[in-house]
Amino acid sequence: MIERMNVYDLLAQKSGRTTLSDAQKRELRKNVIIDSVEFFYSRCKLALRLIKLFHLHTESNFFVFLVHPALRYYINHTLKLNYQSILDHYLVEIQQTLKHIGVTIDINAINDLARWSGINAEFSSWFDTDRRITILSGTLYFSHLFSRSFQPLFVSIDMDKKRSFFQKYFQRMFQRSVIGFVTNNHRRGLSPMFLIPEDSSLLDGMEMVIICHEMGHAYFNQYGINEWPFEPLPEDIRQKALSDEEVAADMFAIHTLFAYHRLYPDLRQILFGSCLFFLIFSWLEEAKILPRPIKHPKSDIRFRYLMSTIQRFDSEIYSQYEKYVIAAQTYWDSGQSNIKKEISAYRAKKEMYQPELDQVESFINHYFSCQSEHEEYPRR
Numbered sequence: 001m002i003e004r005m006n007v008y009d010l011l012a013q014k015s016g017r018t019t020l021s022d023a024q025k026r027e028l029r030k031n032v033i034i035d036s037v038e039f040f041y042s043r044c045k046l047a048l049r050l051i052k053l054f055h056l057h058t059e060s061n062f063f064v065f066l067v068h069p070a071l072r073y074y075i076n077h078t079l080k081l082n083y084q085s086i087l088d089h090y091l092v093e094i095q096q097t098l099k100h101i102g103v104t105i106d107i108n109a110i111n112d113l114a115r116w117s118g119i120n121a122e123f124s125s126w127f128d129t130d131r132r133i134t135i136l137s138g139t140l141y142f143s144h145l146f147s148r149s150f151q152p153l154f155v156s157i158d159m160d161k162k163r164s165f166f167q168k169y170f171q172r173m174f175q176r177s178v179i180g181f182v183t184n185n186h187r188r189g190l191s192p193m194f195l196i197p198e199d200s201s202l203l204d205g206m207e208m209v210i211i212c213h214e215m216g217h218a219y220f221n222q223y224g225i226n227e228w229p230f231e232p233l234p235e236d237i238r239q240k241a242l243s244d245e246e247v248a249a250d251m252f253a254i255h256t257l258f259a260y261h262r263l264y265p266d267l268r269q270i271l272f273g274s275c276l277f278f279l280i281f282s283w284l285e286e287a288k289i290l291p292r293p294i295k296h297p298k299s300d301i302r303f304r305y306l307m308s309t310i311q312r313f314d315s316e317i318y319s320q321y322e323k324y325v326i327a328a329q330t331y332w333d334s335g336q337s338n339i340k341k342e343i344s345a346y347r348a349k350k351e352m353y354q355p356e357l358d359q360v361e362s363f364i365n366h367y368f369s370c371q372s373e374h375e376e377y378p379r380r
C-alpha cells in the first residue's frame with residue numbers, strides 16, 4: 001500500500017524544502033498558489049486570451065488543457081529554486097558575529113518559503129519550542145537585482161571615476177527591476193545582467209539587514225525589549241525603540257551589521273546595503289506606487305534613522321554614502337515617469353484579465369486539494 005501524504009508535505013518535498021515546520025508548509029502552499037498565478041499571467045498570455053475569448057470555465061477540458069501544463073512546469077521547475085543554502089550561510093555568519101559580543105540567540109532554522117513576488121521576512125516562535133525565521137524568495141532575488149543595478153554606480157564613486165557608458169544600461173536595469181518588483185513580473189526583472197560584481201558587500205548588506213532585523217525580534221522575544229546588547233542608543237531613538245519593536249529591530253540589525261563590518265572592514269558597501277531597500281521603497285511610497293507600510297515605520301523614516309546611525313559609527317564612510325544617495329537619486333529622477341507609466345499600463349492590462357486569473361487561481365487551489373486525497377501527483 002502506498003502511504004498517503006497530505007498536500008502540504010507533498011509540496012514541501014516537491015520543492016526541496018523538506019525541513020519546514022507544519023505551519024510553514026501551510027504558508028508554502030499559499031505562496032505557491034500566488035506565485036503560480038503570477039507565473040501563468042506573465043508566461044501564458046495566449047492561453048489567458050483563449051480562456052477569455054471562449055469564456056472557458058475551470059471544468060472545461062480546454063481550460064484544463066491550457067492551464068495544466070503551465071502548472072506542471074511551475075511545479076517541476078520553478079518551485080525547486082530557492083535560496084536555502086545562502087540563508088543557512090548568513091545565519092551562521094550572523095550568529096558568529098553576535099557571539100563576538102557575547103550574544104546568543106536561539107533559532108531553530110531560517111527557511112526560504114517560496115513566493116518570488118514578495119519581499120518579506122518573519123520571525124515566529126511556537127511556544128519557544130520552535131523558533132524560526134521565514135523569508136520570501138523575492139527578498140533575496142530583488143536584493144540581487146537592485147544591488148547589481150546600483151553597484152557599478154557606487155564603485156565608480158569609490159574610485160572617483162566619471163560615469164561610464166554602461167551607467168545608462170544599469171539605470172535601465174534598475175527601472176526594469178523596479179517595474180518587475182511592483183508588477184510581480186519576473187520576466188521583466190530577469191533582464192539579462194552579464195556583469196557580475198567582484199565585491200558582494202552591497203548585496204550582503206541588503207540581504208543580511210533583513211535577516212538581522214528578524215534576529216532582533218528573536219532577541220527581544222528571548223530577552224525582552226529592555227535588554228540592549230550594544231553601545232547605548234541616543235535618547236530619542238532609544239525612546240522610539242522602546243515603544244516600537246520594529247524600530248528596535250532595525251537598530252539591532254544595523255548594530256549587528258556594524259559589528260560584522262568591524263570583522264570584515266573590506267566590505268565597503270555593506271552598511272549602505274542596509275539602507276538601500278528603504279531608499280528605493282521611500283521613492284515608491286512617495287510616488288504612491290506602493291502603499292504606506294502598516295506594520296513598519298515609513299521607509300523614508302527608516303532610511304533616515306539607519307543613515308544617521310551609520311554617521312554615528314563612522315563619519316568617513318557616511319560621507320561616502322551621502323554621495324551614493326545623491327547618485328542613486330538620479331536613477332530614480334530620470335526613470336520615475338517611465339516607471340510610473342509602465343506600471344499603470346501593466347496594472348490596467350492585468351485588471352482586464354482579473355476574472356480569468358481568479359479562475360486560474362481557483363483551479364490551482366482545487367488541484368492541490370485533490371492532490372491530498374489521491375496519491376497521483378504530476379510527474380515530468
Ligand SMILES: [Zn+2]
Binds near residue numbers: 246249
Ligand atoms: Zn519587524
